[in-house]
Amino acid sequence: MENTVEVDPRAAAVRRKSSAGRVLQKVRKHYFLYVLLAPALILTLIFKYVPMYGAIIAFKDFSPIKGIMGSEWAGLKHFEKFLSSPNFDVIFMNTLKLSFFGLIFSFPVPILLALMLNQVRRAGVKKNVQLFLYAPNFISAVVIVGMLFIFLSPTGPVNHLLTWITGEPLMFMSEPKYFRWIYILSDIWQGAGWASIIYVAALANVDPELHNAASLDGANLLQRIRHIDLPTIRPIMAIVFILAAGGIMSIGFEKAYLMQTSMNLPASEIIATYVYKVGLQSGDYAYSAAVGLFNSVINVVLLLTVNFIVKKLNEGEGLY
Structure with a gap:
């Protein structure tokens, strides 16, 4: 016969009460x-x-008069409409390319x-x-785009130099091929x-004696960076990369919209x-x-996937 352990309800209640008391004591x-x-x-x-409640309208034929709960249920109709629209491939690939290349070139x-x-x-x-x-970070997107239009206009300083060189x-x-870069x-x-602030702060905690000892052992600058500095910031690099990859489809709206023209729309939409x-x-x-929710779901999937891969490659160190 199997041995069964009887649990005293009163003892369990006392333990729960004691645990709750310890939590209240800490608070x-x-x-x-x-x-x-x-x-x-x-x-x-x-x-x-609280705003997540509004995501329900992605599954409804929303009417401002009827409200969210009063609108008729539409299911996945809006998602199917977006996935089958003739612009889907262009919009999706533009977003993916802009985000992917931005991550690859800007992360290092x-x-x-x-x-x-x-x-x-x-x-x-x-x-x-x-x-x-650090100063450029405090310039608004409107000012940045205005500067780009001035410097890169046909009569701007960049084209003055190019005209002098190439004629x-x-x-x-205006050209779609230049928009992304x-x-x-x-x-x-x-x-x-x-973005470098977090890495500078982490490197400030490196013991200078490690560099002195490595120098005495004959290590050059690149060797000290490889074996001392990079291992120090590697966990931070992993977390930053995971977060950046998780938001790979979430490009800032303001700058892309301000840079759009009727000529570069095939690459900027x-x-x-x-x-x-x-x-x-x-x-x-x-x-x-529905389109925004579709974009968010892709970001979540990418976040989980990249975190899993980084944990496998980084000895179990990831975002969570």
Whole structure:
């Protein structure tokens, strides 16, 4: 006969009560920390979780008059409409290419900047260089795009130089083949310096004695970076890469929309600008919600996939 262990309900209730008492005791002891945490939790709940209720309209024939719950159920009709639309392939591939190439080319730049800044020993020079690198991050997308149109216009300084060399200007902002690289390179110029802050902070914790000992052993600069600096920031690199890959389909709407012209539309029309046009300009809220939800689902799948791959390659270290 199998031995069965009888659980005393009263003992279990006492244990649960004791556990709840310990939690309340910790809350009372550190109540000020929970008070500081409360605003962030409340704002996250209000602006991140409560709006998820509105995603229901992606599955309905939404009518502002009837409201979300009063509108008729449509199922996957809007998703099928988007997937079968003639623009789907172009919009999806434009978004994927812009995000993928942006990730590949922009991800290493902050790391290289941080490694170079870490070699600057004079504090004054280092601060001035950091200020120069961080400043573009505080320029708005509207100003950035305005600068691009001025510098890359047929009569701008870049085309003046090209005309002097080749004899004819290039239509940078009108030709679809230039849009993607202008977008990516301007993004790197604007955000690489700011993105390097987290790596600079991590490298500041490296013990200088490690570099001194490696130098005495005959290690050159590249060897010290490879065996001391890079292992220090490798966990941060993994987390940043996972988060960036998880948002690979979430391109900023403002800059892409502002850079659009009637001539470069075959390369500049992405999911974010498409949602804006069909949602706010055309008033098809249910269809635009379905497109946005489709984009979010792809991001979640990519996040889980990349996190799984990185954990396998990085000795179990990942986002979670």
